[in-house]
Structures are given as C-alpha cells and as structure tokens.
Amino acid sequence: MRRALAILFLFAAAPALGFHAYPKGGPHDRATRRAADATEMDNSSLTALKQAVRRVDVEELAVDLRAAGNPGLMRGATSEILIHPRCDFEGSHHFQRGKTQTVDAVLRQGRGVLKKARIDALSALADGDRDRAVAALGLGLHVLQDFFAYSNVVFLDEHRQKLLLDWVLGKIELPDGHGVELVVYRPCNEEPPELPDDPAGSCAEDDRSALCASVSSRRSVAGARKDALGNKAFDRAVGFATDASIAWLQSIRREARDDWATVQ
Numbered sequence: 001m002r003r004a005l006a007i008l009f010l011f012a013a014a015p016a017l018g019f020h021a022y023p024k025g026g027p028h029d030r031a032t033r034r035a036a037d038a039t040e041m042d043n044s045s046l047t048a049l050k051q052a053v054r055r056v057d058v059e060e061l062a063v064d065l066r067a068a069g070n071p072g073l074m075r076g077a078t079s080e081i082l083i084h085p086r087c088d089f090e091g092s093h094h095f096q097r098g099k100t101q102t103v104d105a106v107l108r109q110g111r112g113v114l115k116k117a118r119i120d121a122l123s124a125l126a127d128g129d130r131d132r133a134v135a136a137l138g139l140g141l142h143v144l145q146d147f148f149a150y151s152n153v154v155f156l157d158e159h160r161q162k163l164l165l166d167w168v169l170g171k172i173e174l175p176d177g178h179g180v181e182l183v184v185y186r187p188c189n190e191e192p193p194e195l196p197d198d199p200a201g202s203c204a205e206d207d208r209s210a211l212c213a214s215v216s217s218r219r220s221v222a223g224a225r226k227d228a229l230g231n232k233a234f235d236r237a238v239g240f241a242t243d244a245s246i247a248w249l250q251s252i253r254r255e256a257r258d259d260w261a262t263v264q
Helices: 002-013 025-038 043-060 078-082 103-127 128-150 160-169 233-263
Strands: 060-062 081-086
Touching: 025 043, 025 128, 025 233, 043 060, 043 128, 103 128, 103 160, 103 233, 128 233, 160 233
Parallel strands: none
Antiparallel strands: 060 081
16 A cells, blocks of 8 residues: 555656657647647648647657657657657757756746747748748747646646646746656767667556656557556646647737738
C-alpha cells in the first residue's frame, strides 16, 4: 500500500508528459487541426501549419528513423535514445529547462517566444505573406502545446490551471505560487547511442521518471489512451493543448480582422 501511494505521489508531483512530432497524427497534429478548423483556415494553410508546428522538433531534435512506424520503440526510456536534443535545441521552444535554469526564467522565456510569434504572425498577415504567417503561427502553436506536454499543469488544482491558461495566453502576469514544474532536458547528443536489447521493456512498471511516466504521442500512436499506470493524464494534456491552441489562434484572427483572409 505504501509503495502504491508513493508511486501516485511521484506521478502527481512530476512533470511527466511529453508530445513529439513523430509520427504524424500525434497530439501536435490533432490540436493544430482543431485550432485551424475553429478559425476557418483552408486545407492548404492547415497542411502548411501542421508542417510548421512539426518543424520545431524536426530542426531541434535528433530522431532515430528506426522509430518511424514502430510504436513499440516510441515509449519509455527508449524514447530518450530515439528522440533527443540537438546541440541547437532551444528549451524555451518546448517549455523545457536546462539544469542550471530556473522554472520561472524558462516560463517567461517561453511566453516571450509566444508574444513574438504573435507579433510576427500579425505582421505577415497584414503583408499578405502566407508562408511567413504560417511559420510564425506554427512556432507559437508548438510552444503553446508543449507547455502542457512538458509541465505538471494537468496535475494542479483547477484554480491554478485556469490562472496558468490565462497566463500562457498572455492575459495575466505569472501568478505567485503557480506550482509549475518543468521537464529538465539532458545535454545534446547528435548521434544516438545503441538501442537496448529489449527496448519495449526498458522502463520498469513503476518507474516515474519524466520519460518513463510519459503519456506522449509515442504511446498514442499505439492507440493507448492512458499511461502505463492507467491514468488519464494524456487526455487532459491534449485537451488543454487543444483548448489553448483554439483560443490563441482565435485571438489572433480577431486582431487580424480582414488580414486573416491570407490563410483562408
């Protein structure tokens, strides 16, 4: 009983989620499609937008192609081998922090990226430059969605969740006592190490590390709707990411007014 309680405590306390852009059709794609549909983007712009959201991972993460189409390799500790930061990885693009960074510093950097992406998107829409607008929107959506993927927001109480949703959307300043924890990423490594002999079983059943507790797209591609311990954290994280993406894109559309026709 004590062991079970300890496991639940660690799960509730740790930032345990992670979205990846691999393979296609994962949480990033789903949240992006819902947001694009809600703002009446045309199919061509939607396709380009999903590519722009994935591009952040494409450019900043090294991916072992053995993972492609093999959900069994895309889970647990093995993911750290298959998908890992390149040396130009920018933690603020994923709401992940380096070991020497504070949580508050990364939170403010991440929202700074969101603010600039919004400004760049509005400028590009005003100029009628669809490609530049989609690139800015894609970066912003990726950062926004990763806030819920690489933090413990889904485990906080409803009041703090509401405050943090308002904060990441730029409506309020960072609240005191926010309680946010962020995943710490490891130093870059351009070449992945050798896979373990048993990649599917490389995580112990009760391992609550950030990667082994993850309920990311590497599990969702196998059709899983829960994490290894049967928790619904995955559903909540995708729901938050989707709602935030819709709200963010809708607010940009309202501000852009007639300029939104650039992506319609």
